Amino acid sequence: MKSFKTVFGVILLGAIGSGFWELFLRDFLFYLGNIFIKTATFFYSGYVDHLYSEVGNGYSEILIFPCLLIFLLGYAGTLFLFFKLTKNENKSESDYIKKIILKLSIEKAKFLLVSILFIMNIFYADLILNSVSNYQACTGIERRLDIIRPYITEDKYNYLVSEYRLIDNKDKLESILTDINKITTKFKLDVKKVKLLGID
Structure with missing residues (x-):
């Protein structure tokens, strides 16, 4: 279990360092923003x-x-x-x-x-x-x-x-x-x- 956490931590840090996390987060926030806009546009x-x-x-x-x-x-x-x-x-x-x-x-x-x-x-x-x-x-x-x-x-x-x-x-x-x-x-x-x- 400890080794799994270590491997997961390394992968997570590597993802953040490579910019993958930033890209994913940006797209996710963009998606949420569009949902809010569609809802607001309805009203x-x-x-x-x-x-x-x-x-x-x-x-x-x-x-x-x-x-x-x-x-x-x-x-x-x-x-x-x-x-x-x-x-x-x-x-x-x-x-x-x-x-x-x-x-x-x-x-x-x-x-x-x-x-x-x-x-x-x-x-x-x-x-x-x-x-x-x-x-x-x-x-x-x-x-x-x-x-x-x-x-x-x-x-x-x-x-x-x-x-x-x-x-x-x-x-x-x-x-x-x-x-x-x-x-x-x-x-x-x-x-x-x-x-x-x-x-x-």
């Missing part, structure tokens, strides 16, 4: 447009990790209150009526806390997806514009940059990517497809 058809509404402004880093810290603190605080309420609920109460009232109050408070946690999850997931979507779109377009620039006229390049800066929804994003793909195909440039959340 709001313009959700994908919302994700790419700021692409034309270029990518600007947002403070994801400070936001994550605030989120985790809020999460921990809410869970603490939840377990505190559970503990109070289990305490013996001599007065039966008071016990019933206390139980009902605690149940309502628990429901409120669970609702707060759910809303926090939704807001933070949207924040992360919005940031990642903008990053992927902006870096993907800018890299491709740099690649095709020597193969097109300055006017054409300026036109594409203008189109890039006008992006504020999914359709405009797909339009410029189509234009760029036509150029890369024409000049047989080996450029990988931009992998974007919510866009096939």
Whole structure:
């Protein structure tokens, strides 16, 4: 059993070192992101447009990790209150009526806390997806514009940059990517497809 753990540990470390783990994790998170987007789109058809509404402004880093810290603190605080309420609920109460009232109050408070946690999850997931979507779109377009620039006229390049800066929804994003793909195909440039959340 010990030797099995050792071998497994070596394989795991080798996988992490080779980048396999990072690749797997990235694809898995991408898959989860698309599930969230499909669910959100079911309730709001313009959700994908919302994700790419700021692409034309270029990518600007947002403070994801400070936001994550605030989120985790809020999460921990809410869970603490939840377990505190559970503990109070289990305490013996001599007065039966008071016990019933206390139980009902605690149940309502628990429901409120669970609702707060759910809303926090939704807001933070949207924040992360919005940031990642903008990053992927902006870096993907800018890299491709740099690649095709020597193969097109300055006017054409300026036109594409203008189109890039006008992006504020999914359709405009797909339009410029189509234009760029036509150029890369024409000049047989080996450029990988931009992998974007919510866009096939």
